[in-house]
Amino acid sequence: MNIRTIRYGLWAAIAALGLFLAGAYGLGKFQSGNVTAELGAPFxxxxxxxxxxxxxxxxxxxxxxxxxxxxxxxxxxxxxxxxxxxxxxxxxxxxxxxxxxxxxxxxxxxxxxxxxxxxxxxxxxxxxxxxxxxxxxxxxxxxxxxxxxxxxxxxxxxxxxxxxxxxxxxxxxxxxxxxxxxxxxxxxxxxxxxxx
Known part of the structure; x- marks a missing residue:
């Protein structure tokens, strides 16, 4: 395995971790009750x-x-x-x-x-x-x-x-x-x- 492959793999892992943390943060905010949303319909x-x-x-x-x-x-x-x-x-x-x-x-x-x-x-x-x-x-x-x-x-x-x-x-x-x-x-x- 060469240094270039390791570098690309490391950057991909960092990007994936960033996306995961951003998603977890957003999900945590939603589940903690800090969101408002327009849902519902007349019935x-x-x-x-x-x-x-x-x-x-x-x-x-x-x-x-x-x-x-x-x-x-x-x-x-x-x-x-x-x-x-x-x-x-x-x-x-x-x-x-x-x-x-x-x-x-x-x-x-x-x-x-x-x-x-x-x-x-x-x-x-x-x-x-x-x-x-x-x-x-x-x-x-x-x-x-x-x-x-x-x-x-x-x-x-x-x-x-x-x-x-x-x-x-x-x-x-x-x-x-x-x-x-x-x-x-x-x-x-x-x-x-x-x-x-």
């Missing part, structure tokens, strides 16, 4: 009690949004269980925080199904479902990934974004809680959200 759906609900439900208080479905085998029940625990840990400090469970599978997730499912975790999580076309608009507006996946038995499951979206009092994205995130870190993000 007309129903809550778990069959009452009309629109994007205005995400304004006037901090909110936590989770997109999932009631037939989910692992991510959704785990996330809702953790979210219920964090709401409980926040106590009075988090009394203004509203939590929403938005169905990515409205064909099966009726209001009654959503109410029963969310109620297994806490009465502080409001289920949102409705017309599939309206749900699709909401999913698209929040840039959420959701895709129906056929199963061998003829049924289906859903692949979907697994993060909890954290919104400020104006309904703007302030950060996320990743699936499997350290519980103490997640709780601190929620505390910062309700303090803001």
């Amino acid at each position: 007309n759906l129903v809550d778990q009690d069959g009452r009309p609900i629109t994007e205005k439900a995400f304004e006037g208080h901090p909110s936590a949004l989770f997109f999932g479905f009631t037939h989910c085998p692992d991510v959704c029940p785990t996330t809702l269980y953790e979210l219920a625990g964090w709401l409980n840990q926040l106590g009075d400090e988090g009394k203004d925080l509203k939590a929403f469970f938005i169905s990515v599978d409205p064909e099966r997730d009726t209001p009654d199904v959503m109410k029963a499912y969310a109620g297994n975790f806490t009465d502080r999580i409001t289920g949102i479902t409705g017309d599939p076309a309206e749900v699709a608009k909401l999913i698209l507006g929040w840039k959420v990934y959701a895709r129906k996946v056929p199963l061998d038995d003829g049924g289906y499951t859903m692949d979907h974004t697994a993060s909890v979206f954290l919104l400020d009092r104006n309904g703007r994205l302030k950060g996320t809680i990743a699936y499997g995130e350290n519980p103490d870190t997640a709780l601190q993000k929620l505390k910062r959200l309700v303090e803001g």
Whole structure:
């Protein structure tokens, strides 16, 4: 190996490290809740009690949004269980925080199904479902990934974004809680959200 090859390799490694650090810095800022983003879209759906609900439900208080479905085998029940625990840990400090469970599978997730499912975790999580076309608009507006996946038995499951979206009092994205995130870190993000 000659000196020239070593020099090029060294410069390539330095450049790669720089790109990695820049990306990690940017990701860390996003995950720490220091970002704002314009996401969302107008929608007309129903809550778990069959009452009309629109994007205005995400304004006037901090909110936590989770997109999932009631037939989910692992991510959704785990996330809702953790979210219920964090709401409980926040106590009075988090009394203004509203939590929403938005169905990515409205064909099966009726209001009654959503109410029963969310109620297994806490009465502080409001289920949102409705017309599939309206749900699709909401999913698209929040840039959420959701895709129906056929199963061998003829049924289906859903692949979907697994993060909890954290919104400020104006309904703007302030950060996320990743699936499997350290519980103490997640709780601190929620505390910062309700303090803001």
